[in-house]
Amino acid sequence: MLKYLFGGDFIAYNDKKQIFSYSRIYFYNYLLALLPLLSLLFCKTAADEVITSVNMAYYSIFSLSFTNIIFFLYYYSTAYKTLRLLSPVVLLLQICTFLLSTAVWGYYTSSQSFPTATTILALLQTNVSESYEYLQTNFTGQTLLLFLFLVLVYLVFSLLLHLRLKSCRINNMPPVAIAVFVLLNLLTVYKSSMTPDNFFTNTLRETRNALAQYDNFSAQKNARQKILGSLKSLPKNAAGVYVLVIGESQNKGHMSAYGYHRPTTPWLQSIKNQHGFLLFDNAYSCHSHTVPVLTYALTAKNQYNTLPLEQAASIIEIAQAADFHTVWISNQVKYGAWDTPVSVIADQSQTQYWLNGHLGETTQTTHFDLSLVDVLKKLPVFDKALIVVHLMGNHGSYEERYPHAFNRWTGKSHIDKYDNSILYNDFVMKQLFSAVKDLPNFQGMIYFSDHADDVDAGLGHDASRFTFDMARIPLYMYFSDNYIQKYPHTMAILKKHTSAYFTNDLIFDTLINIMQIPFPVLEETNSLADKNYKNTSTNLKTLYGKKSLSEDPFAD
Numbered sequence: 001m002l003k004y005l006f007g008g009d010f011i012a013y014n015d016k017k018q019i020f021s022y023s024r025i026y027f028y029n030y031l032l033a034l035l036p037l038l039s040l041l042f043c044k045t046a047a048d049e050v051i052t053s054v055n056m057a058y059y060s061i062f063s064l065s066f067t068n069i070i071f072f073l074y075y076y077s078t079a080y081k082t083l084r085l086l087s088p089v090v091l092l093l094q095i096c097t098f099l100l101s102t103a104v105w106g107y108y109t110s111s112q113s114f115p116t117a118t119t120i121l122a123l124l125q126t127n128v129s130e131s132y133e134y135l136q137t138n139f140t141g142q143t144l145l146l147f148l149f150l151v152l153v154y155l156v157f158s159l160l161l162h163l164r165l166k167s168c169r170i171n172n173m174p175p176v177a178i179a180v181f182v183l184l185n186l187l188t189v190y191k192s193s194m195t196p197d198n199f200f201t202n203t204l205r206e207t208r209n210a211l212a213q214y215d216n217f218s219a220q221k222n223a224r225q226k227i228l229g230s231l232k233s234l235p236k237n238a239a240g241v242y243v244l245v246i247g248e249s250q251n252k253g254h255m256s257a258y259g260y261h262r263p264t265t266p267w268l269q270s271i272k273n274q275h276g277f278l279l280f281d282n283a284y285s286c287h288s289h290t291v292p293v294l295t296y297a298l299t300a301k302n303q304y305n306t307l308p309l310e311q312a313a314s315i316i317e318i319a320q321a322a323d324f325h326t327v328w329i330s331n332q333v334k335y336g337a338w339d340t341p342v343s344v345i346a347d348q349s350q351t352q353y354w355l356n357g358h359l360g361e362t363t364q365t366t367h368f369d370l371s372l373v374d375v376l377k378k379l380p381v382f383d384k385a386l387i388v389v390h391l392m393g394n395h396g397s398y399e400e401r402y403p404h405a406f407n408r409w410t411g412k413s414h415i416d417k418y419d420n421s422i423l424y425n426d427f428v429m430k431q432l433f434s435a436v437k438d439l440p441n442f443q444g445m446i447y448f449s450d451h452a453d454d455v456d457a458g459l460g461h462d463a464s465r466f467t468f469d470m471a472r473i474p475l476y477m478y479f480s481d482n483y484i485q486k487y488p489h490t491m492a493i494l495k496k497h498t499s500a501y502f503t504n505d506l507i508f509d510t511l512i513n514i515m516q517i518p519f520p521v522l523e524e525t526n527s528l529a530d531k532n533y534k535n536t537s538t539n540l541k542t543l544y545g546k547k548s549l550s551e552d553p554f555a556d
């Protein structure tokens, strides 16, 4: 048994040097793969996460079997000439294991939390400059040194292992025994990675599932359009131009219009009680990351229905089916690492302006949000249109979001910088509002933030560290006199609902109602513009159904 366990003729060999060599190879191998893997259990405990004994058992079995496979493959690939081809594969497995666990530890040291599938998706969706900003804010020199040190240790051990293996010779372990051992380990790796109790493989599986869903959403574009074709036969609804403005990382608790002590939103405060203007008090985001939020906010999919995402028509698809011209103006990057439903939705718009990309004639790569207003002002006249404006808003790094003139709170704290960015956002919205108000055929403007940031605790909006501060968002609307005259009923219902609880995945239903699109399968109880809207903090949820709004200490 010892002989098999230690992967060599532990007993049969008399040459002391050989025995030493074999056991040390074994030791190095385990140090390179098993220790980093098992260390994640400590990482999870350090992050204050609950690990049950079942979790621990599954993960340990998985780690041990995985290391065994690496070890045996490595050992025999150097022992048998014919198996030499396996060497690079094994080395790759080792490096991946090491890098993955180092990345998890790196994430932990910067955020004191354990990464989730959403974290991985969010990291992959950010672009290079955003990742750089993240590193700048979260990584200290110490973390970097620790990382470099770990890499160095790893390289030294790898080198030692390679040198040692050169001196290895074939032993007498029967091939059947090797095969059985490897097969057994393969089986345990498979079994222990299929259970949700293995947090490591489960996170990877959740990430993969989300990506598959995104792919499906993109692939089913034509199928959705076919269904929507039937909308053309419905009675044509009235003309008009609607503007949907999507804010970014804006916490309503830092807006004076919602009672914040600093005068961060003078414009919103001055206008919130004016005729045609509606400020909603109890809006929440449905998640804390941009892509999951907008995937639900802009499609028929929401936290409460069972509709498969790929069948969920988007607001752009529906508006187009109802003969609205669709325009997308964005200060966010067009493409992340792959097509998300958000980029698919945006890309279906008939007219698009991307200020934050390398498309078009512009030589500037960074614009403040005010540039979006210039684009709006130059738009051609539309009789019937839906214009979506996607701001960079208050996304970190906060000090990069506003020009120097808005450096009103000059302290070094991130709260001062965030409040400056809110002040600038208020200025941008003031300009944007006066521009859209003057658009020919203008009917209404709806503003909401994708999610908020927990600024006071300095947590950003990382879902693995979720607090309700990441979900309390502003929502406001303005309707023209023309609209109020045409649809006094809709206006009255919306007014009645200004204190109602709401999650922004229901923007879709609400907007379709506001635009008076006769969409046949609309869930009327989910539209703020429908008299049957009855949602409360008890039945509404956030973080994709994981948290009830009633858990928010601020909710009543």
Ligand SMILES: [Zn+2]
Residues within 6 Å of the ligand: 248, 249, 289, 290, 291, 450, 451
């Ligand atoms: Zn966002």
